[in-house]
Amino acid sequence: MADDTSSAVEPTVYPPSAESTARSVTPATVYDDARSDRLGYWAEQARKLHWDAPFESVLDWSRAPFAKWFADGSINVSYNCLDRHVIAGNGDRVALHWEGEPGDSRSITYAELTAEVKRAANLLTALGVRQGDRVAIYLPLIPEAVVAMLAVARIGAVHSVVFGGFSAESLRARIDDAEAKLVITADGGYRKGRISSLKPAVDAALEGSAGTVEHVLVVHRAWDDGAELAWEHGRDLWWHDEMAQVDADHEARAFEAENPLFILYTSGTTGKPKGILHTSGGYLTQASTTHRQVFDLHPESDVYWCTADIGWITGHSYVVYGPLANGATQVIYEGTPDTPHPGRWWELIQKYGVTIFYTAPTAIRSFMKAGREIPESFDLSSLRILGSVGEPINPEAWRWYRQVIGADTTPIVDTWWQTETGGIMISPLPGITATKPGAAQTPIPGITAAVVDDSGTPLEEGAGLLAITEPWPGMLRGIWGDPDRFVETYWSKFADVEGGPWYFAGDGARLDGDGDIWLLGRVDDVMNVSGHRLSTAEIESSLVDHRWVAEAAVVGASDETTGQAVVAFVIVKKRHRQTATEEGVDELRHHVASQIGAIARPRNIYIVDELPKTRSGKIMRRLLRDLAEGREVGDTTTLADTTVMQVISDSVGGD
Ligand code: WTA
Numbered sequence: 001m002a003d004d005t006s007s008a009v010e011p012t013v014y015p016p017s018a019e020s021t022a023r024s025v026t027p028a029t030v031y032d033d034a035r036s037d038r039l040g041y042w043a044e045q046a047r048k049l050h051w052d053a054p055f056e057s058v059l060d061w062s063r064a065p066f067a068k069w070f071a072d073g074s075i076n077v078s079y080n081c082l083d084r085h086v087i088a089g090n091g092d093r094v095a096l097h098w099e100g101e102p103g104d105s106r107s108i109t110y111a112e113l114t115a116e117v118k119r120a121a122n123l124l125t126a127l128g129v130r131q132g133d134r135v136a137i138y139l140p141l142i143p144e145a146v147v148a149m150l151a152v153a154r155i156g157a158v159h160s161v162v163f164g165g166f167s168a169e170s171l172r173a174r175i176d177d178a179e180a181k182l183v184i185t186a187d188g189g190y191r192k193g194r195i196s197s198l199k200p201a202v203d204a205a206l207e208g209s210a211g212t213v214e215h216v217l218v219v220h221r222a223w224d225d226g227a228e229l230a231w232e233h234g235r236d237l238w239w240h241d242e243m244a245q246v247d248a249d250h251e252a253r254a255f256e257a258e259n260p261l262f263i264l265y266t267s268g269t270t271g272k273p274k275g276i277l278h279t280s281g282g283y284l285t286q287a288s289t290t291h292r293q294v295f296d297l298h299p300e301s302d303v304y305w306c307t308a309d310i311g312w313i314t315g316h317s318y319v320v321y322g323p324l325a326n327g328a329t330q331v332i333y334e335g336t337p338d339t340p341h342p343g344r345w346w347e348l349i350q351k352y353g354v355t356i357f358y359t360a361p362t363a364i365r366s367f368m369k370a371g372r373e374i375p376e377s378f379d380l381s382s383l384r385i386l387g388s389v390g391e392p393i394n395p396e397a398w399r400w401y402r403q404v405i406g407a408d409t410t411p412i413v414d415t416w417w418q419t420e421t422g423g424i425m426i427s428p429l430p431g432i433t434a435t436k437p438g439a440a441q442t443p444i445p446g447i448t449a450a451v452v453d454d455s456g457t458p459l460e461e462g463a464g465l466l467a468i469t470e471p472w473p474g475m476l477r478g479i480w481g482d483p484d485r486f487v488e489t490y491w492s493k494f495a496d497v498e499g500g501p502w503y504f505a506g507d508g509a510r511l512d513g514d515g516d517i518w519l520l521g522r523v524d525d526v527m528n529v530s531g532h533r534l535s536t537a538e539i540e541s542s543l544v545d546h547r548w549v550a551e552a553a554v555v556g557a558s559d560e561t562t563g564q565a566v567v568a569f570v571i572v573k574k575r576h577r578q579t580a581t582e583e584g585v586d587e588l589r590h591h592v593a594s595q596i597g598a599i600a601r602p603r604n605i606y607i608v609d610e611l612p613k614t615r616s617g618k619i620m621r622r623l624l625r626d627l628a629e630g631r632e633v634g635d636t637t638t639l640a641d642t643t644v645m646q647v648i649s650d651s652v653g654g655d
Contacts, residue, residue: 010399015434020384020411024431026293026445031432034445041446042069042473046285049325050084051075052254055281059471065491065501066478067471069282074254077261077280078121078154081324082114083252094329097303097352098143101190101335108143110327113150116143116243118250120151123242127215129182131156131255134263136180136213137310138162138171138198140189141334144219144239145310148184149262149320153280156255160263160275163311164189164196166597168204170273174265175205177275178480179212184239187229188222192336195222199229199236217242257281263480264313266419267535268489269525275480276313276419283317284325286423286474290444291322294413295356295385296430303382305331305349306358312532313419314389317474318358322423337363342370346378357405358387358415360531364397364405365561372404380405385430387413390531391563392519398437416440416519418505419533420490422474425449426517439516447472451511456497463510465523467494468503475503525621527556527564532599534566536621539602542595543568546588548576553611553619554602557628565603567628568592569648572607580607604628606652615640627652 021028034041039058046055046069055073085093091111099105108116129135135152137159139145145161152159160178162171175183183206188197199218206213216232219239223229258279265273291297295304304323308314323330331352337345349357367375386406388398393414402412411430417423425447426440433441443449448470450458456467479486494502508520522528525536536554543552551571556564570588572580585605593601612620615638623645626633633649636642 021431030445045289069473070257073257076252078150079252085110085327097331099333116147117150121154121250122246133157134178134180136183138185158260168201172205176210184217186219186221267533271537271541277478282473287317287322288325290424299327302355304356305354343374346375350378353382355384360390361393362530389415391528395437414440420476439518451509456494466505466507466509530562555625568602568605608648608651610644
C-alpha cells in the first residue's frame with residue numbers, strides 16, 4: 001500500500017467527538033426508546049411522513065414470513081419526496097446537484113424536480129401505465145433517472161431499475177421476468193470518457209423477448225444527431241418530445257402502504273437472479289429514518305453525496321428515496337471516479353462543499369493505492385461524516401478513510417445491509433457510538449439481530465451466522481413471482497427457533513466481547529466484487545453456455561482492491577482443446593462480460609482437466625479458492641479422487 005498506517009500506534013476505539021454529539025439529530029436515548037416499544041418506535045418514525053389515511057395497524061406478522069407494515073394506511077411515496085417539501089416552503093432548496101462526466105452540470109430545486117415528475121407521471125399515464133404495471137428503467141445516472149423512478153412511484157406503478165452496465169441478455173431476462181410494459185432508457189451515457197450506448201442494448205433485449213413491452217422512452221443524453229440509433233416507429237419515443245406534450249399538473253393520489261414500489265434484481269445462489277420486491281410505506285419509513293439518523297442529516301445545511309448508481313439498492317434507498325424524503329440537498333455524478341483525472345471525486349466534494357460522503361470500501365482501497373497526494377490537493381474540509389457500504393471494510397482502509405479524507409476528525413459509519421433489507425440494519429450512529437475500525441457495531445434502533453450457530457442458537461461471543469430476529473419495516477416482501485423461493489432462501493434455515501422464523505442473511509459475523517458485530521462476508525455461493533453481488537452459479541452457467549466449455553467452477557478469490565475477484569476453472573471439450581490458448585481465455589472472459597455484464601468478467605480463467613468433486617458429484621469450491629488465493633490446499637479427504645487437486649494445481653501453475 002502506498003499509505004501505510006500501522007495499526008499498532010492507532011486507537012482501537014474512536015469515541016464520538018463532543019461536536020458530533022452536540023449536533024446529533026438523534027438523542028442517545030433512542031436505543032432504549034426503541035427497545036422498550038419497538039413497534040411504537042417504528043410507528044413514530046412512520047408518522048414523520050405524510051399519510052393520506054393514517055394507519056392503525058403497525059405490523060401484521062400473522063402470515064409470517066409475509067409481513068405487512070402500516071397496512072391500513074395510505075401514502076404516496078413520490079409526494080413525500082417532492083410536493084411536501086415545496087408545500088413546506090422549501091421549493092427553492094436544491095434537491096440535486098447533478099454533474100455529468102464530461103463536466104456539464106445542472107442544479108435542480110425541489111420545485112423544479114416536482115414539476116418534472118408531475119409531467120413524467122402524466123406521460124406514463126398517457127402511455128397506458130397503471131397502478132401495479134412494471135416499468136423497466138435502464139439509464140445512466142442523470143436527473144431523468146430520478147424523475148423516472150419518482151414518476152413511476154407517483155402513479156402506483158412498479159419500477160425495475162437495471163444497472164446500465166448489465167448486458168442486453170441480462171436486461172431481457174429482467175424485463176421478461178417482471179413482464180414490463182414500458183422501458184425507459186437513454187441513447188447512451190458517459191463512462192470513462194466515452195459514450196457507452198444503452199438504446200442499442202434495449203433493442204437487442206427486446207428482440208426475442210416475451211413481448212410485453214409496448215413502448216421505449218428514450219432520453220437524449222449522448223449523440224447530438226441521434227444518427228447511431230435504430231428506431232422502431234410506434235414503439236420508440238423521445239422523452240423530450242413526449243414530455244413537451246403532456247400536462248404540467250398532476251395530483252398525487254395515495255395508495256395503500258403495501259402497494260409494490262419496486263423490484264430490484266440481485267444475484268442469489270442459483271443461476272437465476274431474484275426479483276426482490278419492496279413496497280411503499282414501510283420501505284420509505286426505514287429509508288428516511290436511517291438516512292436521517294445514520295448520516296445525522298441536517299437538511300437545511302448539509303450537502304450529501306452517495307456515490308452509488310441507481311441500479312443498485314444503495315442508489316434506491318440512499319440516492320433517491322431516503323435523501324429526497326428527508327428534503328436533503330445532494331450531489332449525483334454520472335461518471336467514473338478517475339475521469340478525466342484521478343481526483344475527480346475530491347474535486348466535486350470541494351466544488352459543492354459536500355458534508356456527508358457515502359461510498360464503498362473498494363473505491364477507498366483504490367484511492368489508497370493511488371496515493372494520498374491526490375485527495376490532499378483538494379479542500380475536503382467541508383466533510384463531517386463518512387459512510388461505507390457494500391462489503392466489509394478492512395481496518396487499514398477505515399483508518400486511511402478517516403485520516404486522509406476525514407482529517408482524522410470525521411466519524412465513519414460502516415453500514416451493513418442488503419438489497420433484501422431495503423435499508424441500513426447495522427451501523428454506528430455518528431454522535432452516539434464509539435466506533436472500532438472494521439466493525440459495523442450494533443443494530444440501529446428498532447432492529448434486532450443475533451449471531452447464531454448453524455442451528456440458530458445465539459452466541460454470546462465468537463463467529464457464526466447473522467440472523468435478523470424480528471421483522472422490520474423495509475424488509476423485502478417477497479421474490480417476484482416466486483414465493484416458495486422467498487421462504488426457502490431466507491426463512492427456512494431458522495424457521496423453528498423460538499420466536500422464529502428468523503431471517504437468514506447469508507453473511508457470516510463475529511460478535512466481540514462488547515457485543516459489537518464484525519461482518520465476515522458471505523457464507524453462500526454469492527461473491528462480492530467491488531461491492532457488487534455476483535452469483536457463482538450465474539457465471540458458471542454463462543461459461544458452460546459457451547460452445548467450447550464442458551464444465552466450469554467459479555469462486556470468489558480475495559483481491560486487494562475489489563474485495564473479491566471472479567476466478568474460473570474451466571474444462572474445455574476435447575475437440576476444442578487446441579483453441580484454448582491465451583486467446584481462448586480472453587474469448588471466454590469476453591463471453592461472460594457480454595452475457596452478464598462487465599462486472600462479472602472473470603479476473604482469471606484457468607483451463608483444467610478436472611474439477612475437485614465429492615463422491616456425490618458436488619464441486620468443492622473451497623479447494624479451488626485455496627488454489628486461487630495461492631494458499632496450501634486444505635483437506636482433500638472427501639474428494640472422490642484425492643489426486644485431482646495435484647493435477648489441477650499443476651495445470652494452474654503452468655497457465
Ligand atoms: C455485503 C448492498 C460487510 C454483505 C447494500 C451483504 C457488507 C451484501 C456491508 C449485500 C458492510 C454490505 N460490511 N458486508 N458494511 N454492506 N455488505 O444486496 O455480504 O448489493 O450480504 O446490498 O453485501 O449486497 P447488496
